[in-house]
Amino acid sequence: MLNVDNIELHYGAAQALRGVSLTAQPGKVMTVLGRNGVGKTTLLRAIAGRNPVSAGTISFQGQDVTRTRSEARARGGIAMVPQGREIFPLLSVKENLETGFARLPRRERTIPAEVFELFPVLKDMLSRRGGDLSGGQQQQLAIGRALVMRPDLLVLDEPTEGIQPSIIKDIGRAITFLRNRGDMAIVLVEQYFEFARDLADDYVVMDRGEITLSGTAAEMDEDEVLRRIAV
Amino acid sequence: MTLKTIVTAGVLTALGATTALADVKVGMITTLSGGGAGLGIDVRDGFMLAVEQSGRDDIEVVIEDDQRRPDVAVQLADRMIQSDDVDVLTGIVWSNLAMAVVPSAVAQGKFYLSPNAGPSALAGRGCDQNYFNVAWQNDNLHEAAGAYANDAGYTNSFILAPNYPAGQDALTGYKRLYEGDLSGEVFTQLGQTDYAAEIAQIRASGADSVYFFLPGGMGISFLKQYADSGVDIPVVGPAFSFDQGVLQAVGEAALGVRNTSQWSKDLDNAANVAFVESFQAEFGRLPSLYASQGFDTANLLISAMDVADVDDQDAFRTALEAADFDSTRGDFAFASNHHPIQDIYVREVILEGDVYTNAIIATALTDHSDVYAAECQF
Amino acid sequence: MSMILLIEQALNGLQFGVMLFVMAAGLTLVFGVMGLINLAHGSLYMIGAFAAATVAGLTGSFLLALAASLAAAAAAGAIVEIAVIRRLYARDHLDQVLATFALILIFSEGTRWLFGSFPLFLDTPDWLSGPVELPGGILYPAYRLGIIGVGLAVALGLYLLISRTRLGIRIRAGESDREMIAALGVDISKLYTLVFALGAALAGLAGALVGAIQSVQVGMGEPVLILAFVVIVIGGIGSIKGALVASLLVGLTDTMGGFLLPIAFAQVMEPANAMLLGSALASMLIYILMAVVLIVRPSGLFGVRS
Numbered sequence: 001m002l003n004v005d006n007i008e009l010h011y012g013a014a015q016a017l018r019g020v021s022l023t024a025q026p027g028k029v030m031t032v033l034g035r036n037g038v039g040k041t042t043l044l045r046a047i048a049g050r051n052p053v054s055a056g057t058i059s060f061q062g063q064d065v066t067r068t069r070s071e072a073r074a075r076g077g078i079a080m081v082p083q084g085r086e087i088f089p090l091l092s093v094k095e096n097l098e099t100g101f102a103r104l105p106r107r108e109r110t111i112p113a114e115v116f117e118l119f120p121v122l123k124d125m126l127s128r129r130g131g132d133l134s135g136g137q138q139q140q141l142a143i144g145r146a147l148v149m150r151p152d153l154l155v156l157d158e159p160t161e162g163i164q165p166s167i168i169k170d171i172g173r174a175i176t177f178l179r180n181r182g183d184m185a186i187v188l189v190e191q192y193f194e195f196a197r198d199l200a201d202d203y204v205v206m207d208r209g210e211i212t213l214s215g216t217a218a219e220m221d222e223d224e225v226l227r228r229i230a231v
Numbered sequence: 232m233t234l235k236t237i238v239t240a241g242v243l244t245a246l247g248a249t250t251a252l253a254d255v256k257v258g259m260i261t262t263l264s265g266g267g268a269g270l271g272i273d274v275r276d277g278f279m280l281a282v283e284q285s286g287r288d289d290i291e292v293v294i295e296d297d298q299r300r301p302d303v304a305v306q307l308a309d310r311m312i313q314s315d316d317v318d319v320l321t322g323i324v325w326s327n328l329a330m331a332v333v334p335s336a337v338a339q340g341k342f343y344l345s346p347n348a349g350p351s352a353l354a355g356r357g358c359d360q361n362y363f364n365v366a367w368q369n370d371n372l373h374e375a376a377g378a379y380a381n382d383a384g385y386t387n388s389f390i391l392a393p394n395y396p397a398g399q400d401a402l403t404g405y406k407r408l409y410e411g412d413l414s415g416e417v418f419t420q421l422g423q424t425d426y427a428a429e430i431a432q433i434r435a436s437g438a439d440s441v442y443f444f445l446p447g448g449m450g451i452s453f454l455k456q457y458a459d460s461g462v463d464i465p466v467v468g469p470a471f472s473f474d475q476g477v478l479q480a481v482g483e484a485a486l487g488v489r490n491t492s493q494w495s496k497d498l499d500n501a502a503n504v505a506f507v508e509s510f511q512a513e514f515g516r517l518p519s520l521y522a523s524q525g526f527d528t529a530n531l532l533i534s535a536m537d538v539a540d541v542d543d544q545d546a547f548r549t550a551l552e553a554a555d556f557d558s559t560r561g562d563f564a565f566a567s568n569h570h571p572i573q574d575i576y577v578r579e580v581i582l583e584g585d586v587y588t589n590a591i592i593a594t595a596l597t598d599h600s601d602v603y604a605a606e607c608q609f
Numbered sequence: 610m611s612m613i614l615l616i617e618q619a620l621n622g623l624q625f626g627v628m629l630f631v632m633a634a635g636l637t638l639v640f641g642v643m644g645l646i647n648l649a650h651g652s653l654y655m656i657g658a659f660a661a662a663t664v665a666g667l668t669g670s671f672l673l674a675l676a677a678s679l680a681a682a683a684a685a686g687a688i689v690e691i692a693v694i695r696r697l698y699a700r701d702h703l704d705q706v707l708a709t710f711a712l713i714l715i716f717s718e719g720t721r722w723l724f725g726s727f728p729l730f731l732d733t734p735d736w737l738s739g740p741v742e743l744p745g746g747i748l749y750p751a752y753r754l755g756i757i758g759v760g761l762a763v764a765l766g767l768y769l770l771i772s773r774t775r776l777g778i779r780i781r782a783g784e785s786d787r788e789m790i791a792a793l794g795v796d797i798s799k800l801y802t803l804v805f806a807l808g809a810a811l812a813g814l815a816g817a818l819v820g821a822i823q824s825v826q827v828g829m830g831e832p833v834l835i836l837a838f839v840v841i842v843i844g845g846i847g848s849i850k851g852a853l854v855a856s857l858l859v860g861l862t863d864t865m866g867g868f869l870l871p872i873a874f875a876q877v878m879e880p881a882n883a884m885l886l887g888s889a890l891a892s893m894l895i896y897i898l899m900a901v902v903l904i905v906r907p908s909g910l911f912g913v914r915s
């Protein structure tokens with residue numbers, strides 16, 4: 001499904017990713033762990049096509065998308081919930097959700113019922129402006145918007161950052177639901193270890209732009225991982 | 232041709248051919264791009280037509296575009312005087328550009344022959360012996376319009392012009408000879424394109440005539456909007472708003488309007504008949520006022536070259552003063568301030584076939600000079 | 610001064626404002642969505658007028674002429690966007706100003722090359738020429754009423770487009786976060802071309818509408834461009850609503866100021882001086898308005914503080 005193979009990425013002269021490889025499969029959650037500034041967000045941006053890689057390949061559903069532009073990858077089925085959520089503050093909640101329609105054929109341009117089942121609060125706030133929502137509600141909106149795209153791959157960048165515990169639970173439930181449905185691959189970047197561990201099928205740990213540890217969640221050495229991500 | 236001229240001149244000099252009069256190098260600064268380009272192009276085409284018809288190869292003309300910008304005109308003049316070493320400057324259409332260029336050019340010992348702009352500041356105390364205006368002093372056509380208004384029996388005029396020196400001169404010029412009352416006097420903005428507010432005032436003013444000076448595109452806009460407003464008070468203006476270059480764009484709205492001009496294409500003299508015919512043959516359009524002025528300017532220059540050497544400034548100046556050339560206007564002479572003494576006519580806009588043009592219906596002023604001549608001392 | 614004259618002047622101000630809006634809407638849209646300062650917007654206005662004059666001359670139909678102005682300006686806009694403008698989005702505003710200024714020169718001289726230096730003829734259609742009588746005995750040109758109608762229709766149409774359609778959602782979304790809108794699968798370059806062509810078409814329409822009562826000539830766009838910039842600065846750059854309010858403000862201020870100031874000055878000084886001073890001050894009025902608005906609200910009436 002998603003196959004990231006040995007990619008490098010530079011910001012000017014600074015190297016942000018060194019030989020990173022990773023895969024994601026439908027019905028599985030791949031978790032990316034690591035401290036601040038080790039390249040987790042950069043990795044997600046590379047997958048979504050928002051930053052070009054300088055070496056290595058990214059393939060998605062058997063197609064090489066390494067040089068494909070961000071909007072074409074989105075059309076191909078990669079949906080992103082970016083760090084800081086990036087909802088559109090001046091658009092209503094409904095309009096924010098509708099921005100996810102771009103890749104869909106005309107007759108499929110509806111908001112799937114599951115969005116409101118997973119995040120009932122959005123249904124009550126459809127006509128409110130995105131900018132008026134609380135941080136947690138905005139996060140739910142950002143995930144809802146990604147789901148409107150009916151993606152094959154969902155990448156989430158620290159969805160729990162700065163969010164109150166009750167909403168974190170809702171988000172965790174939503175990710176579990178999507179994983180269990182089995183048709184969607186999920187890549188989750190997290191610093192909140194317990195949240196990530198509970199959701200993960202596979203994991204990688206990053207440090208200074210490299211993957212230093214990886215494996216399945218079932219075989220994870222929690223102490224070792226915690227040591228590597230502790231501040 | 233230019234290169235050949237230079238080479239010929241060079242060879243003649245080398246051979247010590249002292250009998251030949253020196254070549255005359257002319258610097259023409261005029262507006263060839265932007266909004267006012269039609270005027271400059273007509274001046275240029277008229278001027279060059281006369282040069283070509285003279286068959287002379289001892290005139291070299293350097294033509295540059297001032298873009299209607301005074302700073303550009305000044306730079307061009309400096310370059311022409313300092314590096315091109317021209318003898319005569321000409322071409323400027325706009326009074327503000329003329330004011331920026333002319334005083335310094337004549338102070339550097341160059342002749343300046345104006346084919347259009349005639350600001351009052353250069354006609355009176357600011358006159359110069361090397362500055363000749365071949366068109367008119369700015370006030371002239373407006374004075375003629377005032378005189379015509381009296382003849383037509385108008386006693387209550389509404390007058391308007393843009394708020395800049397030539398516009399203020401225009402209204403002053405109209406009022407100088409006009410004897411009636413004013414029902415309104417309005418200054419518009421220079422470059423203004425919408426005259427709805429002024430037309431509303433005209434409608435409410437109770438005037439029996441409207442006098443306006445709005446050159447170029449401003450006049451086109453005004454006339455179209457005036458016609459569309461349903462106000463039917465008769466309009467009078469100077470020739471600039473009814474010139475051949477703009478009439479087709481105004482269309483029916485201009486039909487029947489009286490305007491004042493020192494030239495008209497139907498003036499019946501041999502020089503003019505030949506000019507109109509050859510201009511049309513050469514350029515495929517009817518000549519305008521500006522083209523006639525450019526043509527006359529070149530012919531004045533050529534007439535002086537026939538009798539004097541440009542390097543002998545006093546002799547050349549005397550030759551210019553004589554104005555011994557066949558003007559398209561018929562009788563033409565210079566007043567003491569080197570501005571024209573000429574007849575000014577009243578024309579009416581007519582439809583000739585499917586072309587809008589002008590026909591002379593009366594003479595407004597005969598052998599008219601300007602009020603500033605008395606103040607001019609060389 | 611009669612009530613009728615006052616009302617007629619107010620209508621004139623409204624008509625002027627509405628026309629400015631059609632011009633300024635595209636400018637502010639392009640700035641809001643793409644962050645681009647487009648000095649060549651006035652050239653698109655000129656292209657619309659020339660296209661209309663040409664088609665009106667060939668077919669005699671004013672409506673076909675208007676359609677041609679929309680099509681020609683939109684096409685010119687799309688071509689310019691693809692060929693030049695899209696290379697400028699990532700550049701700073703100075704580069705944009707320089708490049709689009711170059712476009713003005715290219716368009717002006719290109720138009721001169723095609724059509725010559727003399728103004729073209731474009732007249733109001735027969736069915737809209739001459740005055741109509743409004744209630745209260747006010748005579749007002751039918752064509753100007755038509756312009757007011759078209760301008761208000763454009764305002765309503767733009768409002769519906771921006772607020773109700775998917776294109777509108779994308780435009781608003783693109784204004785705040787172009788990276789995210791691309792990550793949602795929207796082809797941002799196609800969106801930009803479309804927005805630019807839309808703005809261009811509106812400028813072309815304004816040029817054609819105004820061309821019928823003004824002079825269709827090279828360089829006709831630049832004076833309007835300056836006013837359109839004043840409008841979008843007063844309204845708040847990027848805000849369509851701001852552009853509408855500011856256009857009407859500028860239109861009314863300019864018309865009523867030019868009319869009333871000389872009259873007001875004449876109460877306290879000699880008529881000739883009042884005229885000169887009044888018209889001089891009136892020509893500065895909208896710039897004074899702009900300065901005052903910027904002092905009170907530095908980002909314009911409806912601008913988003915950044």
